[in-house]
Amino acid sequence: MRSLFYSNRIAKAFVALSLVLFVSYSTVSATDHAILQQHCGKCHTGEEPEGGFHLELLGDGVTAESQEYWQASMDYVSLGDMPPSEESNVTDADRLQIAEYIREMILKQSRTPNDRFRYPTRRLNNREFANSISDALGIEDPGTHFPLGNLLGDTLHDGFDTNGDALGISEYHLEQYVESVRKVVDATVLSGEQSPPQHYDVPARLLRMSSLGQRTTRQESAIRNEDSLEFRDMRVRMYFDNFREVPVTGYYRIKIRATGIDRGYYDSAETGVYDGDPISLAIHFGDRKRTYELPDNEVMEIELTEWLAKGTRVELSYPTDGLRNRGNGNFKFQQSIAHDHIKEHDPDLYAKVVASIKPKRGGGRVLSVSHWSHWVDYWRGPRPRVYGAEIDGPIYQTWPPKRQFSLVGESPISGDAEAILTPIAERAWRRKVREGELDPIVRLVHDLQPDIGDLEAMKEGIVAIFVSPSFLLINPEDGSPAERFATKLAYFFESTLPSERVHSSIAAGKADDFDALCDSVARYFTSGHADEFLIEFPHAWLQLDRINFMAPDPDRYPHYHRKDVSADMIAEAKHFFRHAVETNMSVPEMLTANYSFINADLAKVYGVDDVPEDSKLRKYEFADHRRGGLLGMAAFLTLTADTMGTSPIHRAVYVMENFMGIHPAPPPGDVEIQEPDVRQAKTIKEILKAHVAQETCASCHRSIDPYGYAFENFDPVGAWRDQYVQSVTEPEREAKVTNKSRKTAPPIQLPIDASATFRNGKAYDDIVGFRKLMQSKANQEQFVRCFIKKLLIYANGTEPQNAAEVEKILLKSAEHDYRIVETIAAVLDSPLFREP
Known part of the structure; x- marks a missing residue:
């Protein structure tokens, strides 16, 4: 499947390249460089x-048509692939001279005053939509009743959900947006009379557990006591029998009494729950989740107040x-x-239980x-014990609620529609409303008012916005230019519409030049306003969504699945990136640092044993120089592997495209690719040698x-291996196993050769040499x-189209030792981001 994935991408790239090649080659004259x-x-x-x-493709200089060839030429020359050492006497000094010449030519790329960088209009992706509508309405999130559940999922492009080509809009999209927005607005602007608050007492007898199947009488998922209900199975959820759904939208005050019990009672190797981890309780309100660490054997009263939409289910889980x-x-x-525990530690109880075990009625297997x-x-494994709950609501400090009053006032009338809707539109549209622009929406409110009343008509006006x-x-x-820049800056860092803080900062000149932008970028990170970027950018860049596209075989790698290690791998990558930004690390250090953050x-995957026995990610330095930084992360090694094995080609393509920025050339269209006869090959390297004999x-x-x-010593979950282990499946070997003695033939162990030589003559013996x-x-x-x-792809939704500007950003980054904050500031200060 992964091979098919890469083949499709190469095929698409070949079509595009062929078209450009034809146009360029037929129109550009030869030049003597x-x-x-x-x-x-x-x-x-x-x-x-x-x-x-052909050198003629480069033309007299760098143009929009030829820049792709200039950039590719510099990539291959700088990295030493061209001219190849095995076919020429070129020296490292020669290559450096060639690369500098190409860079000088790229930097000379001409640009007229009217030649502006333009990017495709695109729709908000789903997370931007959720953030933006929440901020425009002044609410915490779209709602607890899954109001956006009907929206189509976003299509990713090389991991990015900001790609303009993948974010089009159709009539069906619009219909779903109308439905979703109505749900959000209905849970924000309330109609009718104020509902009186109610008190709900939830004693232990009214605590219930959801069922995993049709046999609802089974009790394996919970332990019921006279005064409490205990989680047993972490897959089920607890709910309140007398408060299954929120009856009326509003604030609800919820108190839950709970504790954690029996942490460490069994050996953590048996339960898979570390003694160093607390027992937690998660409270779910739709897709909003609050998680609390419970004290051991001491009742904790959790109290929280939440705005909950009608129909919301309140549920508890054991994460x-x-x-x-x-x-x-x-x-x-x-x-x-x-x-096992009772047999070893309580023989009297063990004997009693064994004596009580009786055969099933009707006979059958005992x-x-x-x-x-x-x-x-x-x-008696580690688990939360819940004693009960109390709920009061709906609670309103004022009527209408404050959030509603700030949007439409106390008693809105259709005659005030323009005044009421203008500030909402300016927040939502991320700019000033132009004269007459709201007229169609105001007319809609006026037209609807006789049939549905002022407030409902005003809500339809908000939906229209x-x-x-x-x-x-x-x-x-x-x-305006300032409004556009504010929008780009806000969506880059926060994935939402620009706040008044952002508009004021730009108006005050705090983003006018590189130095000012450096200060602004640093403030974004230190203030916490860039958390969305710190989470979403590395997820997209490193294509972490693909980590379980072909998950490792669960029988061969049970630890990966049973401990949800893929979530730890993703967390490691994001934690490392956050650390890089917070410490203003040099960008190249991200690739080959000798440390990472592990739990x-x-x-267990990395084969180290001197870390605390818990789930917290901590900085760890790898003394063997095999790991550390992005090149040593299991996330990358796993998402480039198959279910049962690894492929150096998959990992090579990933490294080239995501770390080196090089797109491998597609195969010529007139070449018939035949599968080689690899039946006699023993190792992956031998198989690939057979495949590339042509x-x-x-x-x-x-x-x-x-x-x-270099990565062949890492198996499909990223663990180190010194040999390949292959199961014996050849018919002639299976024939040796008689029916009377079905013994499994021993697996074949094959040596791993993780060495290679680049075309520039530089060689390595293993991952340590590769990292150097x-x-x-x-x-x-x-x-x-x-x-x-x-x-720039994350910011603009498309690949940068001007090689000269990319090189200028690179040079600005180099002036500041490639530090990450200054590099990001250089990107934001570039015309590639600022324009149009």
Whole structure:
């Protein structure tokens, strides 16, 4: 499947490249670039130039049509792929001279005063939509009744949900937006008379557990006591029998009495719950969640006040990634731990329970004494105990509620529609409302008022504001330059509409130049206003959504699945990126740092044992130089692996595209790719050597493969291995196993060769050597250039189209030792971000 994924991408790239190649090659005249003719002319001139690339494609200088070839040329020369060492006598000094010449030519790219950078209009993605409508209405989130549940999911483009081509809008989209916005507005602006508050007492007998199946009488999921109800199975939720749904929208004061019990009673290796982790209780209001750490054996009263929409279900859960370490990972097998514990520590009780075990009625298979079903009532794993709850509501400090009053006033009338709707529209549309622009919406309010009344008509006017193109679409042409820049800045850092704080900051000149932007960027991070960026950008850049696209085999890698290690891997990557920003790390250090942030679950994958036994991520330095930074993270190693094995090509393509910013060349369209006969091959390297025996394949794979072989010592979950282990499946071996003796044939262990040589002649023996090569000036510069491009894709929704401006950002970053805050500021200060 992953091979198909990459093949499709290469095919698409080939179509686009062929079109550009045809246009460029047929319209640009040959030019004598002396240094290029000297070192590259032998292979890249004539009727059949190597790789289909002719020096004439570069033209006299860098233009919109030729910049792609100039940029690719600089990438390959800087990294030493061209000219290849095996085919020329070019020295490192020669390559440096060629690369500097190409960079000088790129920086000379001409640009007329009217040649502005333009980006596609796109709709808000779903998270931007949720954030924006909440901020425009002054509410905490769209609501607890899943008002946006009907919206279509966003299509990702190379991990990014900001891509303009993937964020179009259709009539169906609009219909769903209307439905969703109405739900949000109905839960914000209330009609009718004020509802009186009610008190709901929820004693233990009214606590209920949801069911995982149709047999609702089974009690394995909970432990009921006279004064409490205890979680047993972490997959179920607790609810209140006399308060199953919120009856009326408003504020509700909720008190819940709970404690954590039996933490550490069993060995953590058996339960999968670390003794160092607290027992937590999560409270769910629709998709809003609050989580609390419970004290051990001491009742805690949790008190909170929430605005809840009518129809919201209030539920409790036990958030843990443990309790799945036995059997096939189903929780029920956990309860057999009680058998083992009692047998060892309480022989009298054990004998009593065993004596009480009777065969099932009707005969049939007799379950063993250790079977989990016999020990359900004796299980004492770590769990929350809930004693009961109290709920009061709906509660309103004023009527209408303050949030409603701030939007439409106490008693809105249709005659005031323009005055009421203008500030809402200006927040939602991220700019000043133009004269007459609200007239159609005001007329809508007036027309509806006789039939549905003033307030309901005003609500329809608000709905119209939020389903208009000015809200749903981010239009680079909309608003004044200051308003457009405020919008881009706010969506870059906060994924929402610009606040008054952002508008005031820009008006005060705090984003007028590079130095001012550096200060603004630093304030964004220190104030917490950039949390959305710190979460979403690394998720998109590193394509973390793909981590379980082909998840490791659960039988072979049970720890990965039973402890939800993929969530830890994603958290590690994001925590590392946050650390990089907060410490203003040099950008290249992100790639090859000798440390990362891990917990006990990741430590088991990484093969280290000197970390605390809990789930908290902590900084850890790797002494073996195999790990650390992005290159050593299991998230990257897992999402580039298959269910049962690894492919150096998958990992190579990922490294090239996401760390080096290089898109491997597609295969020529007239080449028939035949599958090689690899039946006699033993290792992955031998298989790939057979596959690239054809020169048409080998020329590209000599550039691609070295970026992947270094990671072959890492298995599909990112754990270290010294050998491949392959199960024996050959018919002739299976034939040796008789029916009388069905013994499993021993697996075959094959040596791993993680060495390779780049086309520039630089070689490595393993991942340690590869990481050292990645610390070269050329590779570090290439990584920073890639990072800059990824930031621009996140910001603009499209690849940057001007190589000269990217190089200028890179040079500005270099002036500040590639520090990450200054690099981000250089991106935001560039015309590639500021314009139009």
